Amino acid sequence: MARLKHTPSEAPRAPERGVRAATFRQLLQAAMDIIRLKGHIPSVAEAAARSNVSRATAYRYFPSRSALVTAVVDSSLGPVRQMASDNPNGRERLHELFCQTFPRFKEFEAPMRAAAQLSLEQWGLERAGLLAEEPYRRGHRVRILEHALEPMSPLLSPRMRDRLHHALSIVYGIEPYVVLKDIWGLEDREVERTALWMADALVDAALRDSAAKRAAAEAAAASTPPPAPEWFDAQYNNRARIPEHPSILKYWADASAQALQRPEWIRDLAYGDDESERLDILPAASGAGKAPVFVYIHGGYWRALDKRDHAFLAPPLADAGATFVQLNYALCPAVDIEHIARQMTQALAWVHRNIAAHGGDPARIVVAGHSAGGHLATMLLACDWQRVAPDLPRDLVKAALPISGVYELEPLRHAPFLAADIGLTEASALRLSPAAMPAPKQGTLVTVVGGDESEEFHRQAELIASAWGRRVVVGAERPANRNHMSVLADLADPASGTHRQALGLLGLADPAR
Secondary structure: OOOOOOOOOOOOOOOOOHHHHHHHHHHHHHHHHHHHHHOOOOOHHHHHHHOOOOHHHHHHHOOOHHHHHHHHHHHHHHHHHHOOOOOOOHHHHHHHHHHHHHHHHHHOHHHHHHHHHHHHHHHHHHHOOOOOOOOOOOOHHHHHHHHHHHHHHHHOOHHHHHHHHHHHHHHOOHHHHHHHHHOOOOOHHHHHHHHHHHHHHHHHHHHHHHHHHHHHHHHHHHOOOOOOHHHHHHHHOHHHHOOOHHHHHHHHHHHHHHHOOOOOOEEEEEOOOOOOOEEEEEOOOOOOOOEEEEEEEOOOOOOOOOHHHHHHHHHHHHHOOOEEEEEOOOOOOOOOHHHHHHHHHHHHHHHHHHHHHHOEEEEEEEEEEEOHHHHHHHHHHHOOHHHHOOOOOOOOOOEEEEEOOOOOOHHHHHOOOOHHHHOOOHHHHHHOOHHHOOOOOOOEEEEEOOOOOOHHHHHHHHHHHHHHOOOOEEEEEOOOOOOOOHHHHHHHOOOOHHHHHHHHHHOOOOOOO
C-alpha cells in the first residue's frame, strides 16, 4: 500500500488501573464535554480546569493539545481502530467497516469535527511558521482501509491497489459525513448509504480496470514465444555471469575461518536427527541476555555451500547486539527443496524453543538468507507455525531479509545448468514459490538485490513486493556496483544500507540513518 507523507499521531498511552487511570479518563471526558457543549477545541489547561486536575498533572498525561485531541479521536473511533475482520470477501469486509464506522461518526460527531478543524488550523499555522506545538497528524483510515482491502490484493495491480486505497480514503472519514450533512442536508442513514455506494463504485472501477489490463497482458504474453533455455541460464547461472566468483568464494571461506576463531561460538548443535541438521550460534557481544536473534540461511541453489562458509557475516551483527544463528541443511539432489523447507521449519522451531538458553530473545527472531537462502527465509515468514506445532506462535518470525532471493521457482525449471539437480515439477515449483502464497498476516520483509544483478533477480524482487504488498514488503535495498555474490558482503559492513536494514529489523537501529 502507498506510504503516508506523515506518520499519524499516536495518543498517549492510558494507565491501566488505579488513580492515574481515573485521572486520565477524567481529562479525556472533560475534553469531550468542552467540544460538545462549547463547540471549540480545548487546551490542556481548560481540560484540567473542568476536571479539577492541576495543570502540571494534566500536562504529564497530555503534553500538548494535539496529544489531547489524538486521545479524543482514538476514544471516539473505539472498536473501529481495532477492527480485524477475517471475512475473505473484500467487498463484504469493506461493507462491514462502513456499517461499523458511520454510526460512530453520528455518536461522536462533535469530537471528529473538532479533530478535522484542528488539523486545518495547524496546517495554516505551520505554513506561516507560527505553529508552537507538535502538529496533530491524521491518518488512522489508511491502516483501517488497508486491512479491509487485503482480500482484493490478488485481483489488483500494485498501482491500482494504491489508487483504490487513495480514493476510498476520501469517501471514508468525517469529511464525506460533513459534506453530505452540511451541504446536502442528508439524514445519517442516507449519508451511510451514499458513502457505501461511492465505495462500491470505486471498487467496481478498480476491479474492472485491473481485469482489462490483466487480459491485455495475458494476450500479449500468449503471442510472445517463451525464452530459450540459454536465456534462463544467462539470467540465473551466477557463477557463469561472475568470472571472479572463485576469488569471492575464497574470501568468504578465509574470512569465515577467521571469524570462527572467536571463542564464543557454539557450534554444530543438532536441531534434528540427520547429520545435515546442525546450526551454529554466536551470542550477542553485550552478553546481557534477551538479545534479538538473527538467523542466517546460506545460498548455493539448494545444492552447494555450507554454513561454515558464511560465518564472516556473524561478528558485525553480534557486536551490534544480535545473537547470530546460522543453519545447515541437506542438499539437492540427495533431497528435494520441499524437504529442505521442512528442515528450515524444524530449525526455526528449535531456535524458538532453545535460544533463550544462549542469550537470545525467542520473541524477536529475524530470518535472512542469500539466494536460495533468501527463498527459504521468505518461506519461513509465510509459514503457518501453528500447523508446524501448536506451541509455536503465529508470528514466530518477526521479519525477513532475503538477499538476492528467488520468489517464483518456475523459471528455474527451464535453466539447464540447474534443473536436473533440483528436480522441480510445474506443481512443486508453484507450491514452493513464496510469490504464489498468501501474504503473511504478521511480519515484514525487506528485499535486497545488487545493482549489477540480472534482470530476472530484479524482477523476482518486484514480484514479491507486488504479490505481498507494501504492508509486508516494507523496504528495498539496491546497492550499486554489486553482483549476485559481492552483494552479500554488505551484510557484514556496518556502513552499508543492507547492514542498517538488518539492524532496523532487529530493532537495534533506524535503517534510514
